[in-house]
Amino acid sequence: MKAKEIQDLIDFIAKSGLNKVNIETEEFKISVKRDPDQKVKYVKDNSSSAPAQPHAPAPAAPAPQPGPTLVPAPAAPAAASEESRYITIKAPMIGTFYRSSSPEAPLFVNVGDEVKKGQVICIIEAMKLFNEIESEVSGKIVKVLVDNASPVEYDQPLFLVDPS
Structure with missing residues (x-):
């Protein structure tokens, strides 16, 4: 080499x-x-x-560093307590994160969408295999933490969901 x-x-x-x-x-x-x-x-x-x-x-x-951080700015302790009530959906594998099945297709979920447990929320491509990632919880998508078509690592936060 x-x-x-x-x-x-x-x-x-x-x-x-x-x-x-x-x-x-x-x-x-x-x-x-x-x-x-x-x-x-x-x-x-x-x-x-x-x-x-x-x-x-x-x-x-x-x-x-990969993706945005979940840690709020030091001047926002109230925001930290607010984010603590959200459930984080994390990547179950390493690969490339996609928010839709193809560039022309609509996004699986957007901020503000209600999701149900088992609903497909994104795709992670690993070694030319496209793996549909399903929501582990029911609730409302509050934040998407990863940009489309960017690499993700195992256990990296992908979405914040408000279960209420």
């Missing part, structure tokens, strides 16, 4: 929101983990056990 390919992989991981990627082939094994240290480990075959840094340095700037 060339240094340019490694840098492209690092850039892809930073943009996708993934925290860790492991790739292993017959020729090489690579493990990329995104954290404050921005460590990159590259070991060619099993003949060299010492990690070698790629020619291109890892990005020094912190990578963007």
Whole structure:
């Protein structure tokens, strides 16, 4: 694997929101983990056990965090207590989040829509398989926490639902 390919992989991981990627082939094994240290480990075959840094340095700037945060601004403690009454629907898998079945199709749910337990609310595409994600609760969609066609991680919050 060339240094340019490694840098492209690092850039892809930073943009996708993934925290860790492991790739292993017959020729090489690579493990990329995104954290404050921005460590990159590259070991060619099993003949060299010492990690070698790629020619291109890892990005020094912190990578963007996936999706909006659920933590309200420090000046809004009342908003925090209000959000605590909502139920968070989380991603059951990693993949790409889609709000509709195709670009031309209407969205499964919008803010303000009433949903029932078992109703399809989004799709997560993983490894070319499109998985319909169903609501775990009945209630009203208060907030969509992820942008359409963006990567999501396991257990990442997707929707806030008001069960009342």
